[in-house]
Amino acid sequence: MITVLNVGNTHTQIAAYDPETGEFSGVRIEPTADFSLSELSGELAAACVVPEVGRELGRRGAFLVDAEHCAKLDLSAVDRTTVGADRLANAVELRSRREFPAAVMDFGTAITLEALDADGRFIGGAIMPGRALLRRILAQGTAQLPVAEWSEEPPDKVGTDTDSAIRLGVDRGAIGGAAAVIGTARRQLGSDLKVTATGGDAGLFMRHIENLIDGGPLFTLRGIVKCWENG
Numbered sequence: 001m002i003t004v005l006n007v008g009n010t011h012t013q014i015a016a017y018d019p020e021t022g023e024f025s026g027v028r029i030e031p032t033a034d035f036s037l038s039e040l041s042g043e044l045a046a047a048c049v050v051p052e053v054g055r056e057l058g059r060r061g062a063f064l065v066d067a068e069h070c071a072k073l074d075l076s077a078v079d080r081t082t083v084g085a086d087r088l089a090n091a092v093e094l095r096s097r098r099e100f101p102a103a104v105m106d107f108g109t110a111i112t113l114e115a116l117d118a119d120g121r122f123i124g125g126a127i128m129p130g131r132a133l134l135r136r137i138l139a140q141g142t143a144q145l146p147v148a149e150w151s152e153e154p155p156d157k158v159g160t161d162t163d164s165a166i167r168l169g170v171d172r173g174a175i176g177g178a179a180a181v182i183g184t185a186r187r188q189l190g191s192d193l194k195v196t197a198t199g200g201d202a203g204l205f206m207r208h209i210e211n212l213i214d215g216g217p218l219f220t221l222r223g224i225v226k227c228w229e230n231g
Contacts, residue, residue, distance in 0.1 A: 001016050001019075002042065002044065003015070003040050003041075003042060003043070004017045005044065005045070005047070005224075006046070006221055006224065007053050007057075008032060008086065009049060009050060009109045011029050013027070013028075013221060015028070017045075024218055027217070027218070037053070037057065044063065047084075047086045047089045048064060049085060063227075065088050065224055065227045066085060069227055071092045071230040073091055073092050073095065074119075077117075077121055077123045077124065086112075086220055089221075089227060090114045090223055091104070091122045091223070092226050093223030094223075095120050100117065100119065101115070101116055101194075102193065102194050103182070103189070103196070105181075105195055105196070106219075108201065109130050111128045111177075111199075113126040113182070115185050115189060118189075126184075128177055128178070129174075131174045132150070132201075134173070135148050145166065146162065146166075152204065153207075154175065155168040171204075175208045182195055194213060195212055195213065196213045197212040197213065197214060198215035202214070
């Protein structure tokens with residue numbers, strides 16, 4: 001049994017993985033700011049985008065996904081020094097499904113797209129702010145705008161107060177931005193490009209963007225395991 005971690009900027013996903021059965025158990029999500037490695041024991045495998053946590057994982061002898069440890073993913077088309085570990089894990093899991101070209105969009109603090117060409121080569125993608133981050137950025141960058149309330153669905157009419165106006169702009173803007181990114185990928189790779197959705201906020205985008213495939217909440221964890229299995 002190993003402990004698998006997807007350490008993000010806002011949340012950390014943790015699960016136990018049994019190599020004999022190929023099953024995950026005890027999946028949970030904790031705020032990264034509150035997460036402590038001291039509670040974990042045994043073998044660890046992780047994708048981490050928080051340098052401080054990554055250094056501690058390294059001191060603990062954890063397996064860390066990086067450009068040298070990503071299941072021999074073909075990175076010849078990209079700058080391998082700048083690709084985040086979570087994006088590498090997503091691309092590895094996507095490649096394992098062997099339907100190319102393909103892309104995966106991860107809806108979290110940041111919204112990322114990872115694309116594979118017809119040969120299964122990782123050719124890059126896109127990064128944009130997620131809905132929660134957009135709320136914070138708007139509040140931090142202005143004198144009077146608040147952090148808008150979180151909403152499971154975007155407003156369906158123009159806002160009648162500041163909060164609803166922000167939610168309309170941010171949420172509908174994020175949906176439109178994600179759709180535009182997918183459109184760019186399809187123009188490059190073909191209109192029949194299959195796009196898989198994962199991440200904590202994937203549900204909303206799947207309801208508002210047609211033809212997204214549900215990758216489930218364990219998509220990135222599965223990619224981390226495949227990297228670990230291949231050293």
